Structures are given as structure tokens and as C-alpha cells.
Amino acid sequence: MSLEKSRDDALDAAGDVDPQAILDLLGDRVLDTEEHLNADIAVVVRPDAVEETLLALRDEAGFDHCSLVTAQEYEDRYESIYHLKQYDDPTNEVSVVVPAAKDDPVSESGNAAYRTCDWHEREAYDLVGIEYENHPDLRRILMPETWQGHPLSMDYDQDRPQVVTLGEHDNPLKDDHRDEDSDTMFLNIGPHHPATHGVLHAKTVLDGETVADVDPDIGYLHRCEEQMAQNGTYRHQIMPYPDRWDYGSAGLLNEYAYARAAEDLADIEVPEYAQVIRTMGAELCRIAAHMLAVGTFALDVYGDFTAIFQYAFRDREVVQNILEDLTGQRMMFNYFRLGGVAWDLPEPREDFFELTRDFLDGLPGKLEEYHDLITSNEIFQLRCVGTGVVEPEVAKSYGATGPVARASGVDYDVRRDDPYGYYDELDWDVVTEDGKDNYARVLCRLQEVEESAKIIEQCVDLLEEWPEEERTIQSNVPRTLKPENDTETYRAVEGAKGELGIYMRADGTDKPGRFKIRSPCYSNLQMLPEMAQGEYIPDLIASLGSLDIILGEVDR
Amino acid sequence: MATQTLPEFIADVTGLGTYGVGGEIVAAIIGAGIVGTIMLTYTGIAGPWAKRKITAAFTDRYAVNRMGPFGLLTIPADAVRLLSKELIIPENVDRPAFDIAPLIVAGSALLGFAVIPMGSLFGINLQIADPEAGLAFVFAVASIATLGLTMAGYASANKFSFMGALRAIAQNIAYEIPLVLTAASVVLFAGSLQMSEIVAAQTLGGGTEPLLAVAGLEIPPWFAFVNPFAFVLFMIANLAEVGRNPFDIPEAPTEIVAGYQTEYSSVYFVLIYLGEFLHIFLGGAIAATVFLGGPAGPILPGFVWFTIKIWGVFLFTQWARSAVPRVRIDQLISIGWKGMLVLSFVNLILTAVLVGVIV
Numbered sequence: 001m002s003l004e005k006s007r008d009d010a011l012d013a014a015g016d017v018d019p020q021a022i023l024d025l026l027g028d029r030v031l032d033t034e035e036h037l038n039a040d041i042a043v044v045v046r047p048d049a050v051e052e053t054l055l056a057l058r059d060e061a062g063f064d065h066c067s068l069v070t071a072q073e074y075e076d077r078y079e080s081i082y083h084l085k086q087y088d089d090p091t092n093e094v095s096v097v098v099p100a101a102k103d104d105p106v107s108e109s110g111n112a113a114y115r116t117c118d119w120h121e122r123e124a125y126d127l128v129g130i131e132y133e134n135h136p137d138l139r140r141i142l143m144p145e146t147w148q149g150h151p152l153s154m155d156y157d158q159d160r161p162q163v164v165t166l167g168e169h170d171n172p173l174k175d176d177h178r179d180e181d182s183d184t185m186f187l188n189i190g191p192h193h194p195a196t197h198g199v200l201h202a203k204t205v206l207d208g209e210t211v212a213d214v215d216p217d218i219g220y221l222h223r224c225e226e227q228m229a230q231n232g233t234y235r236h237q238i239m240p241y242p243d244r245w246d247y248g249s250a251g252l253l254n255e256y257a258y259a260r261a262a263e264d265l266a267d268i269e270v271p272e273y274a275q276v277i278r279t280m281g282a283e284l285c286r287i288a289a290h291m292l293a294v295g296t297f298a299l300d301v302y303g304d305f306t307a308i309f310q311y312a313f314r315d316r317e318v319v320q321n322i323l324e325d326l327t328g329q330r331m332m333f334n335y336f337r338l339g340g341v342a343w344d345l346p347e348p349r350e351d352f353f354e355l356t357r358d359f360l361d362g363l364p365g366k367l368e369e370y371h372d373l374i375t376s377n378e379i380f381q382l383r384c385v386g387t388g389v390v391e392p393e394v395a396k397s398y399g400a401t402g403p404v405a406r407a408s409g410v411d412y413d414v415r416r417d418d419p420y421g422y423y424d425e426l427d428w429d430v431v432t433e434d435g436k437d438n439y440a441r442v443l444c445r446l447q448e449v450e451e452s453a454k455i456i457e458q459c460v461d462l463l464e465e466w467p468e469e470e471r472t473i474q475s476n477v478p479r480t481l482k483p484e485n486d487t488e489t490y491r492a493v494e495g496a497k498g499e500l501g502i503y504m505r506a507d508g509t510d511k512p513g514r515f516k517i518r519s520p521c522y523s524n525l526q527m528l529p530e531m532a533q534g535e536y537i538p539d540l541i542a543s544l545g546s547l548d549i550i551l552g553e554v555d556r
Numbered sequence: 557m558a559t560q561t562l563p564e565f566i567a568d569v570t571g572l573g574t575y576g577v578g579g580e581i582v583a584a585i586i587g588a589g590i591v592g593t594i595m596l597t598y599t600g601i602a603g604p605w606a607k608r609k610i611t612a613a614f615t616d617r618y619a620v621n622r623m624g625p626f627g628l629l630t631i632p633a634d635a636v637r638l639l640s641k642e643l644i645i646p647e648n649v650d651r652p653a654f655d656i657a658p659l660i661v662a663g664s665a666l667l668g669f670a671v672i673p674m675g676s677l678f679g680i681n682l683q684i685a686d687p688e689a690g691l692a693f694v695f696a697v698a699s700i701a702t703l704g705l706t707m708a709g710y711a712s713a714n715k716f717s718f719m720g721a722l723r724a725i726a727q728n729i730a731y732e733i734p735l736v737l738t739a740a741s742v743v744l745f746a747g748s749l750q751m752s753e754i755v756a757a758q759t760l761g762g763g764t765e766p767l768l769a770v771a772g773l774e775i776p777p778w779f780a781f782v783n784p785f786a787f788v789l790f791m792i793a794n795l796a797e798v799g800r801n802p803f804d805i806p807e808a809p810t811e812i813v814a815g816y817q818t819e820y821s822s823v824y825f826v827l828i829y830l831g832e833f834l835h836i837f838l839g840g841a842i843a844a845t846v847f848l849g850g851p852a853g854p855i856l857p858g859f860v861w862f863t864i865k866i867w868g869v870f871l872f873t874q875w876a877r878s879a880v881p882r883v884r885i886d887q888l889i890s891i892g893w894k895g896m897l898v899l900s901f902v903n904l905i906l907t908a909v910l911v912g913v914i915v
Binding site for chain 1: 611613615616617622715716801802808809810811812813875877878879880881882883884885886887
């Protein structure tokens, strides 16, 4: 009760954040305030008061979602930004900015408040070089453990050869642990393993067939996407990169994330017609991505390339054909532009509409088939019901989003809660399941496909009747974009796997000063140990599959 | 009914029989060579070609169709490919065991065919031997495969292999007993362990009454019809025995990479692969002999019927593989010990009571 009350204190009558109440709550921990385009207030707090600040905001102001931790280096200081939101209303945003001294960049860890800080701070340490006090396990995460220097820090010399003697490498073949209390076996699952969906390395400790501990080791697919984006111009050079993050055919959803963030940063309007096309394309991508997720999950549980996997791919193929007609590409679309899309629907428009409608008409029958084959199969239920359980509190603490969170009953969808594009004009529902297990996650994805189909159908109706003279696909955007120096924003969209956000800081040039990607897979994957500990190896594999990670997005 | 076995026939025709025991041994070796060649040919067709075609049909694809008619030339192409690959032997493997294991896996399955009555073709009875304890023999040699899997897994010095081997042992112990018990219920009906007797008890004519006669069609008293419950139990236990979905747990590609065969390559891998398919065919052959009347069937020669039946069982395993999820190891064990074992005992006791009352 008291919690509810104090939480209301931080909000005004309309349910929005009252900046003054936040300042009152935090008291003398606040050094200064800043302006972030997305946040209601950005507070600069003392580096030794991070934990208290975050705990206060979480417990007393209801900021239960730590989306992202961004780290960056300025000429005179280091800085970590904790982007906080509320699961109930993600438009309520507070940024907690923590400066750290240039010569000794140390600040307190936020782990006690949000468990998701664990990996995010490790990444900040790894790439930028800020050290976090009280962090439980401050190791490198994306770079190899022996890497010298911090690649995104200013004094990093990329020409300096990385000389590492063999002896310094962590021996991947650890000894098995045997003593009176326990008798465990260490097993490397991955980086090359049939079920890791890419190059994930799960350091697993087994007690018989039971998973005693698992530590996901990521970074094998790190391609410096953030650094590359920082070297590209806003207007044209960044847009192709997002396609490569979640390459599980979710390209347009990723492009949407960059488009939204950049349009917010540079204050660009998007014509309604383009919004509708974007929304339709994004949902087509979501269907393709969910088909892939269901197909590969079935692969993990069924154990082979069985009928389910092939059926899912057959249907995904149709979506890709539609997307190919729309964008000219099957995977790496590069279709969105700042202020709109690259081109209008393909001519003749009727053919495109017919193709899309045929797909939508056939979809219910196909979903029925999936339910027959997968979800109503008793062995499948035996395998999935009650395994890989994620409690809603755990999901929130780890910053889980997307189908993974919704299957745990966390009613959170950026499309509805923080609307963008044309979503708020359309009639659709957010799917939640309360099973919390692997089975619920499959159900959730299959139902989301239905919802996406609803959205696409409405978009097709709209596009069909759109008057010809009003079909503006792009607004007027200057050839060179130079957002004002020190403008900062964090904007997210609902990607295929959850909240896909981008933090950008403009430095007065035509390239971003800092470009940081909030990958939903990164936060979701962090829950794997929580899900798999104490269960059997097959459940570990099923849990990993049901998280539906794409390593390209985890490692970036 | 004392039909001439294949070695006896060979001994007669070639005159080897006149050379005493030595001649009989040579005749037996020739006979074994013929049966082995037949089974290896089936396996050769099944592994690189039929399996792919069947799976493709189930999963809405085309599969091999580039080389030769219906892609049939894939078979020699694959044989050359597999045999010409580099044989990689990891440093720490336990050498003799690592080398012997594939032989045991393939050999044990082949050995089982020694007593299977494969029916007659052009008047030649394709059965190498017909001992009185034929059924016991075939289960005994088929179980040796587990030893091979264990050796393979243990000798590989790989944790995935080791886990596969442990799983194989657990699985085979759990399912061998229901398998043998269900087959034993048939033995109660037939009154003999001799394969030819079991077949004769299911074949029309020669004193065996038809089970039912519907509109002039006589339904033979195959034990699958006499006791469908036992047949279903047997087929399930057989799936586990040959390690196919939903019981492909010792291999479990998505969990433990390839289980006991993770470290095997080239010829050794081919041997293990062959052994697996031979095992499926042996399972099919036992099912055909014990439940489906062996080589019995109308019009076509016995051997053709036998072939149809074992391929039918093979098709069934591939169907299960394409459509059914894999159960978890603990679920497998509990299904085996708590479900299958109890049911097979119930089946055995009921059969014993029935046979006792009727006879």
C-alpha cells in the first residue's frame, strides 16, 4: 500500500512523471539535471550513490524496467546512463546519468536494483572501460578475456597489435569438480553445437544429466555494429546496418528502431502513408521472424529437421516473397529512409495486394496445422509445460521484453504502450500468456502471428483505398543531417524479440557521437541460467530455443 | 516342418556337402555372404537414398533428385564420398576399443539375421540357420549392439560421447525387457522359440486355422491380429531399441551433438551408420517374423513379402522421426520402467492365462 502511494507521488494527475517529485525523492544524491529527448527527467547522480538511487526509483517511484545501460567517454569524464522505464507505462522515463572521473573511472554498480545491469555493466566495462564497484562478476563480455584496451574509449589504439601469449588464455577445458559434496562435470556447449542457433558458448556444469550451472559466453559474433554506426552519416549510411542485427528476417523491425530514434533526434516528420507501409512491412517481418522462432524451437525439441521446421520455413518463404516484392530484397532490406520509405508499393499494386491477401487468407489454416502438429502434441507438452519457468518478477528484473516477457504474464508491448508508426490507429491486441514456461512462449508467438496478420490486413485495406495524390512516401529531409550538439535520445520499438532500442548522442556533426543498441536478445539471454539451473540438459536446450535469441543481435 | 536352410541348399547344389564338416562350413559362409549382401544392399539403399526421400516426403521437400533417375545414383556417389573421407582419430581415444566398437555395432545387427526366416525365392529358402532357441538368439545378439555403443562412447574420450553411451545403456536396459517380454507372449501362443515354428503358427494351410473369414477372404492368424496390444507394445519398445524418435536419446543431435558417435568419422562413421540401419531392419525383421507372419503372404514369393514388411517397419520409424518430438531422458526411463514394463508383464500373464485356459 505504501509502495503504491509513494509511486503515485512521482506521477502527476495525468499519470506522467513529475520531475520535481523525482528530484525530491533523490535529494542530495542528485548533482545536476540534463535534457534527454525521451526522458521526463535526466538526473546526474553521484557515482557512489547509484545503488541507492536506482533502488529508490525502483521501489518508490515504480521504475521497474532498466532498459539499457549506456557508457560513453567525453573529453573530461566517463559517463554511464541507466535508462529506466515503467513496465506499466514505458512513456514514463527517467535517465540516471552517472559521471566517472577521467583518471579513475569507477562508479557504483546497479546490480542490487536491476539484475540486468550485470551484463550491461560488463559490456560497458569491456568496451568503454568504466569499472563498477560491487559488481558481482566484472569480466569482459564481448571481447576475449585477454583483450588489451577498451575499444570504444578515446585513447584506444586500434593499430596496436594484440599480443597475447597462449598461457594467458582461459583454458576452455576446465577440470571437472570432484569432492565430497559434489561431483560435477564441466561441459562446453558450443560455440559450435547444433542447438545454439549461431555461435553461443554455454559453459555448463552438469551434475549427471542435471544442469548445475550455466554461463552463456557471448561475443563470437561481435561485429562492432555500434562503432560502425558511429562512423556513418545519419541520413544514409547507418540504415543498412540494422538489417544485420536480428538477421532472422526481422530486418524492417530493426530499421524501424533506427528510423524512430533518428527521426526523434533530428525532429523529422513521417507522412502517414509511409507510416502505414512501414507498419505493414514491420509486421510481415514479425511473422517471418516468429515462424523462424517456432520452427527452430521445434527443431530443438523434436531433435531433427522434422516436418514442423520445414512447414515453418515453407510459410516464412511466402512472407519473404511478399517482402521481396515490396523492398527488392529477401533479408537485408534497407527499405526505410529517414522520413519515410525508399519507394512506394510495387506496380501493379493489385498484384501485391492479392499476394498479401492470399497469404493472410491461408494463414489461419496453417496456424491450425501448427497447433495440431506442435502445441496439441502430448509429447511436446510433456517436454515444454513447466520447464524453463520465468517468474514475472525475474523477467522484469532482467529487463526481459517481447514474447518472452509476455509469456510470463508481463503485459508490455512498445507498440501499444509507447505508440509509434500507425499502430495506435489499428485494431489489434497484445497477447499475454500466464504459463511462464517454454510452452507459453510458443503459444504466445503463434498468437502474435495472428495479431500481426490482423494489423497487416488493416494496413492493406488502408493502402488500397489511399487516394493516389496523397501517396507521399518521404517527407523533405535535408541531405545532410546535423542534429544539435549534445542532443541525446533513447527510442525503442517492438522488435521481433522485444524492446529494440537505440540511444544516440549527437555531437554536432553528421555522424552520431555515441550509438548504442539495446538488444532485446541480450537482456533475454541473460535469464538462461535462471531458467535452466536444476533442470535437465534437454530442458536447457528447450529454454535456450524458447528465448529465441539471434546471436547477431546479442553480440552486435 | 523341416525346410532346407540356405547352407544346406548350397551344400546340396554345389556338392560341398560331400566334403563333410569343412564343406558345410564353406556352404554356411557362402550363405551368410548372400544374406549379408542382401541386408547391406537394403541398408545401402535406405541410408543415402530412401531415408532422405521418405523424410522429404514427410516434410514437404524434394530431396535427392539430381543424380540418376529419382536421384538413385546418389547411392554410389555417397558411398565413394563417405569412404574417401579422412579418418580422424582423436589423440586421447582408447585405441582398440575405439576401433572395435563400430564393428560390434554393425556386426551384432548382421548376426541377428542368421536366424531370420526371410522366405523363399525361386524355391530357395533364405534362412541360414533355424536353431530351436532362434528367438532368444536374435534378442541376445541384438543386445550386443549396446556393448558397442558403450565402447564407442567410453573410448571416444569425449563428454558428449560419454553421455550418449550412458544414455544408451539406460535406454536399452529399460526397453529390452518389455521387448523380450512382449515377444515371449507370442512364444506362448506358438509354443516354440524356433523361428520357423513361430512363422508356421501364423501361416495359413498346414493345419493352421484362419483367424476370421470375411466374405471369402481369410485373415491369417498373424499375432499382430491375435494380440494387437502386444504388437503395439512391441513396436514402441522396438523404436526405443533402435533409437529412433521419440526415443533417439543416445544421439540427440540438439542436446549432445551426436552422442556416442560424435568423434567418429569416415569409415568408422559409416560402420556405425550402417549398424543403425541394420538394427532398424533387424527390428523390422523380428517384428515381421513374430507378429506379421514372417514371409507369409498371398501371390508374391515369401522373400518379397518379407522385404515389404521390413521396409514397412522402416517407413514407420522414419515417420515417427519426422513427426514426433523427442522425450526427455528421465521421461523415457519412467515410461520404460513404469509404463512399458508393467504393461508387458500384464500382457504376458494374460496371454499365459488365456493360452492355459484355451489349450
